[in-house]
Amino acid sequence: MIPVLGFAQANVAVLGLGRSGLATARALRAGEATAVCWDDNPAARAVAEAEGFTCRDLHKQGAFDGIASLIVSPGIAHLYPSPNPVVRAALEAGVPVDNDIGLFFRSIATPEWDNFERLPRVVAVTGSNGKSTTVALLHHILSEAGKGVQMAGNIGRGVLDIDPPQDGDVVVLELSSYQTELARSLTPDVAIFTNLSPDHLDRHGGLGGYFAAKRRLFSEGGPDRAIIGVDEDEGLFLAGQMSMGQVDDRVIRVSSGRKLGGAGWNVFARKGFLSEYRKGRQAGSIDLRAMTGLPGAHNHQNACAAYAAARTLGLAPRMIEGALETYPGLPHRSQTIADEGGVRYVNDSKATNVDSAAKALSAFKKVRWICGGLEKDGGLAALSGNTGSVQKAYVIGREAAKFALQLDVETEVCSSMAVAVERAMADAQEGETVLLAPAAASFDQYDNFEQRGDDFIAEVTARLV
Missing domain, CATH: 3.90.190.20 (Mur ligase, C-terminal domain)
Incomplete structure (x- = not known):
């Protein structure tokens, strides 16, 4: 568990008591805060109360008196198509609204890190399609390389439910637009944008709002490395926004189906072959065609993104290739x-x-x-x-x-x-x-x-x- 920092002795409201909500309440308690919980479902409230949490109807007048912050579960609307009444009440009372992702990023680094030889790193993946496969694939690659690694977010465990990372460990997160849009803190070391296609448009007020929600992972977080799929206009625009010039290798452009040119750092898949180019020269090549866990161009794009992240974390191409060959695939995804x-x-x-x-x-x-x-x-x-x-x-x-x-x-x-x-x-x-x-x-x-x-x-x- 990641104890939440910054709220010791404070009352923090938690709206929604599903997997992430309960994990948030526990992490707040571990950080010496008092979690004031609510869910419209009586069964969910009963589970929380059985763990010793106080439930308070946040719909009632004055419910936010003495509350330092409201933490909202991902499925609860905070703006479009209209704010949840509890969220609106918090905003009207001047109470900051956040989610577990924001709490994670404000709490992940602790004084213990000063004693580490290698700081833990966080890789965060967003996009419309391929997030889960990219996260699971990178987790598999790092595990095969003997790295300490955990995956969380929309896949695996809740972000506050993982173990505190140790010396040199990596945390790989899958983040949806619901999560990136609201988080008040977003500071990954490596951020990945897979692609964009219309989805969740009512929740974000249209395609522009949907893209803006995902873009926050980069614009707000300022990652050391940005790995961006450029097969759609939005990704191409985002890569341009993050780059300071043609040779800026803080941005790695990824594509499936076409060769990428230029003097920057590019990883692309074409006709079943993954290629890495840096400063105009090839730095790696992998034949993906026989890898049964990665069928089709869309999975080759996922492989390119995971490969690029593994390279930024110091792994050699041949080591990555061996791990790709043993990747079994994810349930319900090809x-x-x-x-x-x-x-x-x-x-x-x-x-x-x-x-x-x-x-x-x-x-x-x-x-x-x-x-x-x-x-x-x-x-x-x-x-x-x-x-x-x-x-x-x-x-x-x-x-x-x-x-x-x-x-x-x-x-x-x-x-x-x-x-x-x-x-x-x-x-x-x-x-x-x-x-x-x-x-x-x-x-x-x-x-x-x-x-x-x-x-x-x-x-x-x-x-x-």
Whole structure:
């Protein structure tokens, strides 16, 4: 646990008592603060009270009297589409609003660090797609190299729930736009921006607000190194904003699908090969084509970002290559679950938006595509031109028929996962891939994308036995 610094003997309100909220309350208590907790869910309050925390209805008049700060869980809106009433009350009372990420960065460094030979470092990863894979991949690389490393944030443990890092350790964080937008302190040593595609637009007041939330990790934090995917205009702009000139190697530009030129530090993947160039000269090269844990151009972009971070942390290209070869992949992200009779079965339930689904489709030559769910803002128009590998789509979800009408491929409305898997497996031929890449949220039928992916795995496995 990371004890929260700066609030000793103070009352700090905690709104939302899920994983991050409870971890925050514990870390505040460890830092000798008093956590005043609230969640609209009585069951969540009961869990907190069982641990000895005081719960106070923060909706009531005067609830913020004597409160030093309000700490908000990521899912709670603080601005768009409208502030949560408790957040509004705190702001009207002049109480600062923060989140666990802000507390982490203000508390991570302690006087003990003065005795370390090598200071711990924090790598923070944000972007629309590929964050989890990039974090898990970098964690795997550093672990294989014998480094002390922990991953936290949206993956692994809550940021305040990790162990205090020791001499030379690395903490790798996955940070969503919800987290970067509100955190009052953002000071990573290395910051990574993977890419940008429309997502969470209602929460951020549009695409510009969404990009601005992610940009704060760089503009507010001033990382020693910025690793930036430049395949979208926003990333290209961000790299330009962070760089002081063409040879400024504090910025590492990353791309998938094209060679990057110039005198700076570039890492790119093209035709399945990762290349590193510094000052116009090649410094490393890795063949990614046979690495089953990293299929497709989108995973090659993730590999480039993780490779660049590992290089800034002092690892040699050959060491990184060996670790990439043994990376098993993450559940629900281009996860191969079976290869039977020449047919490959891939679970990419995390492909919850159009951009990530398009990238998943491009990773395979002939696809039996299981898709559908709760459609996100912006519709499915961006899939047009990205479905050339699709032999047929098997559409699930409560509004499967409406979803299917928007696709430019042959479709079959299946509604349930069981029917979709049954039909796709019956149609699949040798050399094809049955791919779950929904291009939609899961909440119309499942609690989360993990549950949806587990259902796909169970249905496939049952029919292969």
